[in-house]
Each structure stands twice: as C-alpha cells, then as structure tokens.
Amino acid sequence: MTHSAQAPLRVAVIGAGGRMGSEACRAVEEASDLELVARLGRDDDLSVIVQERARVAIDLTVPAVTGQNVQWLVEHGIHAVVGTTGWTAQSLEGLRSQLAGADGVGVLIAPNFAIGAVLAMRFAEIAARHFESAEIIEMHHPDKLDAPSGTARHTAAAIARGRAAAGLGPVPDATEKDPDGARGAVVDGIHVHAVRQRGLVAHEVVQFGGPGEQFQIRHDSFDRAGFMPGVLLGVRQVAEHPGLTVGLDGYLELD
Numbered sequence: 001m002t003h004s005a006q007a008p009l010r011v012a013v014i015g016a017g018g019r020m021g022s023e024a025c026r027a028v029e030e031a032s033d034l035e036l037v038a039r040l041g042r043d044d045d046l047s048v049i050v051q052e053r054a055r056v057a058i059d060l061t062v063p064a065v066t067g068q069n070v071q072w073l074v075e076h077g078i079h080a081v082v083g084t085t086g087w088t089a090q091s092l093e094g095l096r097s098q099l100a101g102a103d104g105v106g107v108l109i110a111p112n113f114a115i116g117a118v119l120a121m122r123f124a125e126i127a128a129r130h131f132e133s134a135e136i137i138e139m140h141h142p143d144k145l146d147a148p149s150g151t152a153r154h155t156a157a158a159i160a161r162g163r164a165a166a167g168l169g170p171v172p173d174a175t176e177k178d179p180d181g182a183r184g185a186v187v188d189g190i191h192v193h194a195v196r197q198r199g200l201v202a203h204e205v206v207q208f209g210g211p212g213e214q215f216q217i218r219h220d221s222f223d224r225a226g227f228m229p230g231v232l233l234g235v236r237q238v239a240e241h242p243g244l245t246v247g248l249d250g251y252l253e254l255d
Helices: 019-030 047-051 063-075 089-100 115-130 150-165 224-240
Strands: 009-014 034-040 056-059 079-082 106-109 133-140 185-187 190-196 202-210 213-221 243-246
Touching: 009 019, 009 047, 009 224, 019 034, 019 056, 019 224, 034 047, 034 224, 056 063, 056 224, 063 079, 063 089, 063 106, 079 224, 089 106, 089 243, 106 224, 115 150, 115 202, 115 213, 115 224, 133 150, 150 185, 150 190, 150 202, 213 224
Parallel strands: 009 034, 009 056, 056 079, 079 106, 106 243, 133 190
Antiparallel strands: 133 202, 185 190, 202 213
C-alpha cells in the first residue's frame, strides 16, 4: 500500500536532535508521500504526537528510554519504527504481550536500517551452511557505546542458525592459550572482532573458510543517509505488519 494517492502519512520523530534523528527528519520531509508533523527532543512531551495526529513514530533515542517510548506509542495506537538498540529478550517479550492486546498496531525494531547490511545478514545465514569456518569483523567509529555491535550479534545468530540447519558442529579452533583475548568475543559460537577507529561509520566483514577457499561478505556504511531508505521502508509498511517485527528483513520478502 502506498500513500501517494492519498493524504501524506503523518510521521513523528523521537530523538530528532541526534545524528540519526536529524537525518530521519530530513528524509521524511523530502518524501512526497510522508509529512513530518512532530520533532521531539530529549525533554519533549510525547503527547505532541497524539495532538499532531501522527500515525507512525520513528524512535531514534537511547536504550534507557526507548522501551517506555514504545510502550506509550502502542498504548495510544501509534505504529512505531525503532532504531534504538538495547532491547533484551525480556523487554521484547513484554512488548509482544502488550501488542497482543493492541488492535492492529505494528512495531518494527531494526538493529540496522541499511538495506545492504540486512541482505548481508541473510546471505551470511545461507553461506554458513556450506563452510567449515566463519568469523565476523565489525568496525565502527570510536564514539559507539556498545561492542560487539547489534548487527554483528544478529549476524552471528544468523550464521549459527545456518550452521545448525546444516548439522555443522563448532567452528574449528585449536587455540588453548589466549590470555589477552586476541580471539575476540564468542557470540552464538562465532568469533566476533570489534574495531573502533576514527573516520569509520559502520562496517562489517563476514569471513567464511573451507578447504582451499575463502568467501567474504562485506558491507560498508559511509554516511547515515544510507540508513534512510530502510527507515522510510519501515515507516511506509509498519501498518501492514501488526504485532512485533524484529529486523528489517521481515519487510523485505527475502524468503
């Protein structure tokens, strides 16, 4: 369903003062089928969203408040597109329970809005079935607060699913001594290495190895503008997906 033949879809942005938030405001304003009706900063009252009759809210805040924001949005019948990380299995389950009683409200929580990153995760799950070894290197700017990245965690989970489907055991690794943690974190049985370096934005390399060959999947985000097609896709489709969807791949028909 598109909104170009109808009145523009009314959208609010929570966290509008941040780097992603300001980019999202710009993207919504430039889209002819969308209308930005509210920009909310850290201390603004969410009731503005209802007053401005927004149908969809984009949450690009911080982990400490995103759960409360989304709960409020669902209570008020407003669809939510969420790019904030920090969600746990417990908080997601609480949200699912709330949505079960919220008629037709949709929530999308996306660890990464870059279409290429979403495709890389899906391709990694497919490739994982065919290679003995797999590792992830994720590279971000040094202002990032968490490591490994949410995208790397989701990629590791995808690789683990692929390996399990193929009946593969643990990734081979004869390391016995690693007092300094040189082998990186282990997420769902997959080694993940995090690089933090000035000049980077968000980058991921997934390496697969088999006898006599290596296969790499790489995705690079050079600018936050690259996340906006995914954000706008979520805004346009969230109403068509009632309940909770975790990951933009749920909207991309990748199966």
